[in-house]
Amino acid sequence: MNNYKKLSIAFSFFILLFYGEIAINIACGPEPDPYDYYVSYFHNDIQGDTYAAFSFTDLSFLYSEDEPQKESQINCDEWAQYLGGDVKATDVFSVMYRADNKTDSLISAWRTKKSITLPDTLKDNTFLQAIAKHKSAFDYYLFAKDCEEASAYAYDMWDPAPRDTTSMDSLAEKAIKRLKKVKRDEFLRLRYAYQAARMYHYSARYEKCLAVYEDYIEPLSYRSAVRGWALALKAGALRWLGDKEQAAFLFSKVFESNPERRIQAYKNYHYIDVSTPSVLALAKSKEEQAVIWSIEGFNNPSLNLHTLDTVYKLAPTSVLNGVLLIREMNKLEGYLNESPLSNDVYGYRNYYYGSDSLQLKAKSYADSLFRFSLHLASDKKYREPAFATIAAAYISWMQGENKRAFDLLQQLNPEHLSPKLQDQYRITELLVQASNIKKGDNFNPNALVPALKWLDEKCIVERKDKVDSFYGQKDLRFSRTTRHFYQSLLAPKYLALQDTAMAAILMVKGDLEWNHSHTRDSLFKYSSSETINFWRQQLTPTSLLRIKTLKENTPKDGLTEYLVKVLPALPNDDYYELLGTGYLRTHEYDKAVAAFDKLSPNYKFWVASDWYGSSEDAALHADPFLTTINDYPKAYADRGLNxxxxxxxxxxxxxxxxxxxxxxxxxxxxxxxxxxxxxxxxxxxxxxxxxxxxxxxxxxxxxxxxxxxxxxxxxxxxxxxxxxxxxxxxxxxxxxxxxxxxxxxxxxxxxxxxxxxxxxxxxxxxxxxxxxxxxxxxxxxxxxxxxxxxxxxxxxxxxxxxxxxxxxx
Structure with a gap:
């Protein structure tokens, strides 16, 4: 294919993505889940949430912009521990992070004039009560508020006023003077030094920022998250002073030590853009090298066993091994896990994943990843070898090696696994069982019912907290697993058995994430586009009649009985309109008329519309019996037949x-x-x-x-x-x-x-x-x-x- 063709395809995909984003914005709908553009059953959080932001996705720089821990919570916890007694971290938060300028002024005045009465929301605040008795702590609190106000900067492109660096320099100098007065209080001394370094950094006095770190922060032995925040300031100062390699190395240390600054450190590391060997040369231990390799690996969307091997050799006990292994497995899923009913006839998935060479490469890579997983499990150096066994079983299932997957799972006792590993064990076990549904196999599908009930319940519980959350969509792992299991695995299995009716019911069942919170008084009202398209495109009149029979005379056989419950009462308008359309397609016109006669008296047939037409002339009508020499432009009219x-x-x-x-x-x-x-x-x-x-x-x-x-x-x-x-x-x-x-x-x-x-x-x-x-x-x-x-x-x-x-x- 020459360059013109390649450019045409690339431009077509750009147009698709560009206008897709416009459509999403206009519709005010949630952005596409970057973890839901391929079929995945292996959850990316089973090794914990501390590195979840670096889970694999090809659709954004990060899987999540949420730091694994909240900086404010850590700071409030440290303050509560420092003040002791009955001080609550929640009270620290409400004053330190929630109080506005007016409230801050009131608190400052209350400190000196006890005649001032605090509002009911503050009078019993344990943090205020504690610092009222602790002059040095109260002084720092008010000073920190001044620093926060000075550092807050809202850039206006129409009025690009410079930052008030003079005020920040003054605050930095004041912080240095104050830290010298609290020599024996390392908690406050560290925080004053941090504020000084911070103010100098924001005012672009990078040499002074480094001097503060070296003179007042590095010598301290006090353990606190603030040390990592200060180290990030040092790294940033070195970056702007030109020592990029050292800056990247320090950001890698913050990445590892401070979960609340992990994403920030990761971004800064990659913004600097230095060679990996130059950063590795600064590492003082194998563990530090493993972190650097991991940061590089998290930014690699290609199949990447080299990083996985390297990190394991450097730090075999590190959780990073599990996180990186999950990333590689998720990458493989994009190649090996098919979604036969996704209607990808336009070839987008085929373009990225489906070529013969890519498929051969993925299958070979699956063999390598399987061997690595077995080694991780048998070597017993990794903290959770059972995780690696489940990973090997899942890879085996992706490869179609069901017997091998089953044997691997049999090596484990699920009762001895962590809750998340138990869940992944059951999901993998269910996948292996369902893969036995095929012609000539004596597997009884009714045996799936207990596991399906468990999976559905997991989905429902998950949705209760996150169904209305815009940002919670990325965490709906069981919802995605449930939908993919019914729609991408079971439904195609029944299609292969030529049981289109059951496949259609499974498509409806796959929309369970919406079913639990809505009453289905309509067939399509709460269905996904995939389900609606399947019913409209795949169901012949014979299949539709069988579905009606199954709904009205449900067999007591376990699986069918469990699945059919999801359907609304049939018949209804959706059903008869679709049945009549089916008869049009099979040229049984008398039967089509009979089906349409059962529609509600005021039923209005759908009419296609011109997206670019006005509301008055958008509807498309035509004479279906017209003889046309050319197909385009289409011959539409003012009136047509329904x-x-x-x-x-x-x-x-x-x-x-x-x-x-x-x-x-x-x-x-x-x-x-x-x-x-x-x-x-x-x-x-x-x-x-x-x-x-x-x-x-x-x-x-x-x-x-x-x-x-x-x-x-x-x-x-x-x-x-x-x-x-x-x-x-x-x-x-x-x-x-x-x-x-x-x-x-x-x-x-x-x-x-x-x-x-x-x-x-x-x-x-x-x-x-x-x-x-x-x-x-x-x-x-x-x-x-x-x-x-x-x-x-x-x-x-x-x-x-x-x-x-x-x-x-």
């Missing part, structure tokens, strides 16, 4: 073919037009489809009705019939031309990606080459060259014109 009216008209013609055989050719032609125009290339596509994209015209069909929707096969049969029954030469010419259009629809690409890569720029389009071999063009020229319709088509259809021109050379 689904029921279309079914009635088609049913009438089916009856007239028998009752009035003399005009059967006309009826067959009209019906053929009806099928053609309800295809993707027609003007009435919305009568059998619920969506339309010009990209659909490029790809081969996968839905049961695509023989007509994309390839016009029934139209071919009826156009042939109409032509054979008529003696009108011009009418025969019209039929032949329409047959030529249908013949062209036989060509299709596997995906849009295949379309773009099928020929080089400047070469003929394969579709055009296919059209130049159209057998009906040959017949049109041979038998109908002199007809009125032939001349009209020759003047309007470029494919026919090119065909005739090529033959005349």
């Amino acid at each position: 689904k029921k009216e279309f079914a009635e008209q088609m049913a009438m013609w089916q009856r007239k073919i028998k009752s009035n055989p003399k005009n059967a050719a006309k009826y067959y032609f009209a019906m053929a037009n009806g099928v053609y125009q309800t295809g993707i290339f027609g003007n009435s596509w919305y009568l059998i489809s619920y969506s339309w994209s010009h990209l659909d015209a490029y790809v081969s069909g996968t839905n049961y009705y695509d023989d007509d929707y994309k390839h016009a096969k029934q139209a071919i049969i009826w156009y042939e019939k109409a032509r054979s029954l008529s003696k009108d030469v011009n009418f025969k010419a019209t039929c032949t031309f329409m047959l030529a259009k249908c013949e062209q629809k036989k060509y299709g690409y596997r995906s849009v990606n295949d379309y773009y890569s099928s020929h080089n720029y400047g070469e003929p389009d394969p579709l055009w080459l296919f059209s130049m071999k159209n057998k009906y063009f040959v017949e049109l020229e041979k038998y109908y060259k002199g007809t009125v319709f032939y001349n009209q088509a020759l003047g309007e259809c470029s494919y026919l014109s090119d065909f005739i021109s090529a033959r005349s050379k």
